[in-house]
């Protein structure tokens with residue numbers, strides 16, 4: 026890159042970085058470290074899940090029959106699709122194609138909304154049956170004294186995951202605004218890249234939640 | 243390779259395709275009812291495979307600086323340690339070694355203290 | 357980006373003494389502080405906050421000791437006593453000691469020691485400060501709304517049905533966890549990506565290594581505390597039944613979750629202190645540190661092993677016998693890297709030309725106190741001994757020797773060491789030495805009797821006690837007053853130094869790491885040039901001019917467009 030156009034291309038570099046490369050690498054490492062904390066944050070719930078499943082294997086087989094495998098499966102496919110569109114949004118940002126990047130971000134949000142709508146129907150159906158988290162649990166269809174604990178874990182895991190999806194929708198919406206304003210280019214697309222990392226992690230966690238909650242036999 | 247790698251289209255589409263297929267596979271496996279310990283192993287195995295695909299190709303770790311991969315692996319290692327060490331308790335609660343009651347029973351008949 | 361590699365000239369940059377403008381007065385007004393992105397100012401704001409909360413926690417401690425003057429009720433009832441000791445623990449741990457060294461002193465000095473202009477994410481750094489304050493607000497709120505009487509450990513099932521303000525307190529701690537995580541993420545990234553030319557991993561000051569290891573623990577452990585407290589809050593609000601035995605849950609599982617964070621958190625508290633001690637001992641012995649890599653990597657080893665020993669807090673909880681044996685065995689391994697550090701510090705001092713200035717005095721006191729704290733920790737890690745000593749004053753004395761005799765003395769050492777650098781003022785050396793000795797005497801008088809009481813069976817957290825313990829309790833209480841006097845003296849001469857202290861030179865102690873190669877106080881961007889590092893941070897045998905090398909800073913006219 027010649028010196029003259031690096032003047033404008035470096036406008037995004039904050040004063041304490043030497044160059045764009047250092048800033049980009051730092052942002053990415055920072056995001057990965059944040060994802061490490063996310064893994065361990067959900068990790069605590071997975072520990073609770075594993076401990077209780079090891080204690081009560083029969084409960085988990087029974088309770089999983091109350092979860093809708095079809096809906097869970099569709100949601101898995103929806104999230105994988107949204108990961109693809111997110112990756113494509115990054116790719117188009119790298120290729121200076123802001124328009125396509127914008128639409129791919131839009132598609133990601135659309136998929137996320139589909140995911141949340143399906144989740145909403147799953148939740149309301151359970152509430153209808155009296156399957157609430159904790160002490161509000163009134164469902165009598167599962168003959169096990171600790172049935173409410175399974176659903177507490179279920180609601181904690183999927184609820185926390187759902188909150189992450191909502192945060193992701195907010196972040197990607199913000200990226201769409203910035204993309205519309207032409208903030209990103211092949212030289213500077215760091216926010217798209219690191220939000221993408223976040224979004225893929227949300228997908229990654231669902232990849233484990235799906236078989237662990239819905240596919241128990 | 244720098245973190246700026248533009249991931250080729252065929253990798254993105256191929257990864258998504260593989261993920262779709264593996265999702266179908268994990269559901270299919272669920273319906274054929276593999277016996278007890280193996281069903282979990284197969285389900286987790288498929289999930290790990292899917293997660294690796296996402297991490298390597300969607301998240302770009304395959305081309306990225308190694309430190310980012312190290313960070314992710316560290317989180318997995320410490321999660322596994324947390325599970326494993328906690329289960330040393332939860333799986334062995336009802337299996338005492340009797341270390342607390344190994345004290346020799348006082349002999350029934352001993353001479354009085356000297 | 358740069359494919360035109362111009363030859364750069366490395367030359368010496370003499371340090372400007374007594375600069376007119378520096379980071380403290382570069383910009384003026386309250387807003388320039390509240391919204392600052394300068395790591396040094398954020399560090400100072402952290403420093404003021406942690407000192408304030410240390411004062412609050414200290415007053416609570418004095419109240420506890422006064423109540424224990426007599427075996428029966430003295431001036432507060434048992435309910436209040438429970439609230440006061442809980443608050444003392446929570447304030448000291450979450451509001452003082454966890455942010456004390458990393459977020460205050462570390463924030464000020466990490467980028468300077470690396471030769472960087474700032475941490476990698478200055479905005480996150482400021483955010484972490486305000487998140488910390490937000491968490492502190494929740495703590496104060498729960499204080500005002502009846503307090504909390506569960507002890508800082510929040511054990512279930514008591515915490516799920518105690519009538520006190522558990523939710524607001526745990527939510528405050530939950531929030532402060534995010535602040536700690538952001539600091540850790542920021543520091544790790546900064547160490548990886550922001551080092552000056554020549555500042556290789558083998559030339560990092562050991563304080564930087566210790567902050568790096570601390571960052572790793574913060575990132576790996578704190579999220580587990582967050583999920584634990586979230587589950588506890590859900591347990592109280594919804595009754596999810598994971599931890600509450602009345603609902604089919606398992607309270608021992610809560611202890612696993614809690615200590616998975618809280619044992620490693622002990623190293624969040626002490627490892628930065630180790631880093632300070634390494635700096636002090638090398639500088640004031642005028643010698644290169646003995647076994648640089650052993651000291652540096654032992655911090656990482658502590659960070660790793662520290663994750664495998666949490667169950668030593670649970671020997672009497674009803675966890676399986678297998679895990680008690682395994683945890684006891686693994687706990688002994690923590691002694692190895694810690695012992696390596698102590699040995700290397702002593703070896704560094706051996707045949708050094710020791711200058712017993714105030715910071716070094718604190719370092720030597722640290723060696724005494726921390727060694728006692730560490731060795732009694734080994735005893736508590738031994739399964740059979742712990743069954744006898746569990747939840748007695750022996751444990752209280754042990755962790756105060758580690759946390760206060762260790763971390764607080766290291767913090768004071770660091771504070772006195774770097775005070776001239778970040779304030780630009782010298783303090784009264786005589787008063788400082790007197791205060792240091794008073795603190796050392798007061799500390800031992802407070803906590804040595806507690807070892808004795810504990811081994812004789814005095815349980816911790818008890819409001820009343822048997823009359824046979826009264827003499828020892830009274831020694832301890834008098835000791836706490838001596839400690840209080842010592843801290844007041846420290847506050848007095850430090851404030852005096854701010855008002856009318858002599859101006860500090862750039863390198864009052866003859867240090868060799870980068871923070872001594874810039875003005876006191878530092879300029880707003882730490883250096884007027886880009887430092888180039890040639891020698892290690894403890895190479896006292898090399899000429900000082902060679903530590904001041906650098907290249908001219910590139911012009912950044914385009915960046916503020």
Ligand SMILES: [Cu+2]
Pocket residue numbers: 618619622665666668669
């Ligand atoms: Cu411990």
